[in-house]
Amino acid sequence: MDFSKLFSLEGKVALVTGAAYGIGFSIAEAYAKAGAKIAFNCRSQHHMDQALADYKAKGIDAKGYICDVTDEEQVKNMVADIEKELGVIDILVNNAGIIKRIPMTEMSVEDFKQVIDIDLNAPFIVSKAVLPGMIKKGHGKIINICSMMSELGRETVSAYAAAKGGLKMLTRNICSEFGEYNIQCNGLGPGYIATPQTAPLRERQADGSRHPFDSFICAKTPAGRWLEPEELMGPAVFLASEASNAVNGHILYVDGGILAYIGKQPK
Numbered sequence: 001m002d003f004s005k006l007f008s009l010e011g012k013v014a015l016v017t018g019a020a021y022g023i024g025f026s027i028a029e030a031y032a033k034a035g036a037k038i039a040f041n042c043r044s045q046h047h048m049d050q051a052l053a054d055y056k057a058k059g060i061d062a063k064g065y066i067c068d069v070t071d072e073e074q075v076k077n078m079v080a081d082i083e084k085e086l087g088v089i090d091i092l093v094n095n096a097g098i099i100k101r102i103p104m105t106e107m108s109v110e111d112f113k114q115v116i117d118i119d120l121n122a123p124f125i126v127s128k129a130v131l132p133g134m135i136k137k138g139h140g141k142i143i144n145i146c147s148m149m150s151e152l153g154r155e156t157v158s159a160y161a162a163a164k165g166g167l168k169m170l171t172r173n174i175c176s177e178f179g180e181y182n183i184q185c186n187g188l189g190p191g192y193i194a195t196p197q198t199a200p201l202r203e204r205q206a207d208g209s210r211h212p213f214d215s216f217i218c219a220k221t222p223a224g225r226w227l228e229p230e231e232l233m234g235p236a237v238f239l240a241s242e243a244s245n246a247v248n249g250h251i252l253y254v255d256g257g258i259l260a261y262i263g264k265q266p267k
């Protein structure tokens, strides 16, 4: 084994879904720096134009596709295009996701279903589309972006917790079903990361004070702060590289210690 190549992604083709900005963008940037060719998708042309400029500014030649990951036809077409333009996908990161923070008794069934559709059904759809290529190629890495809500509940996020808990089990099932083809499927479970998705939880109050949820999260995190998307780069590269070939069906929580901590005791 060549130790210097253990974390290299040289020559690999990686698809990171929903990587126009936020966590997906940082993971794609890390993969590009480790040598991979990058494909990503998002839903709007506006986000696509901005993302292509942002990748270019980092010196990354990423290929962008407009594709809604909940639409199986669109996903199949995107995967076929990537195979033609970059090659068969070696690494898939199911990152695209949304959250709706609505008390359960006030949440419509349509809202609940939309979250399940994007956060749980779509990883099934995209994984299903890339697995045949990985089987033929003789290896593959699927990384599902899980959450604290794969383990914990809280007020207002019933659909999101149901989806991310389900995604943890989809991860274990893909591991179980495709391990024999040298395909590893693991979860990456970020803690509370400063991205557009969590921006409403960090907004300053009208009087300039911190959002109560912002203070709550800092008190729940041993590090006492929100994490940055860049802090997921190392763990994401590990799960995509040969260094993790014997790691399968695992959820790697990158949470600054939240799941280990009972919370700051009152003074």
Ligand code: NAP
Binding pocket: 017, 018, 019, 020, 021, 022, 023, 024, 041, 042, 043, 044, 047, 067, 068, 069, 070, 094, 095, 096, 097, 098, 118, 145, 146, 147, 148, 189, 190, 191, 192, 193, 194, 195, 196, 197, 198
């Ligand atoms: P974000 O900033 O809101 O970015 C989400 C991305 O997903 C966007 O690029 C968005 O593209 C894309 N997307 C959403 N629905 C899509 C669809 N149907 N088809 C294609 N693309 C779609 O979110 P983030 O905070 O980076 O989160 C990324 C992932 O990490 C999500 O799965 C999230 O649940 C998870 N996560 C986040 C945190 C956190 O604290 N931020 C913690 C744990 C887990 P468009 O804008 O074009 O729709």
Ligand code: GCO
Binding pocket: 099, 101, 146, 147, 148, 149, 154, 157, 160, 189, 190, 191, 192, 193, 197, 198
């Ligand atoms: C929330 C947050 C979380 C995070 C993340 C935690 O409202 O509690 O948005 O769910 O985004 O998934 O790991």
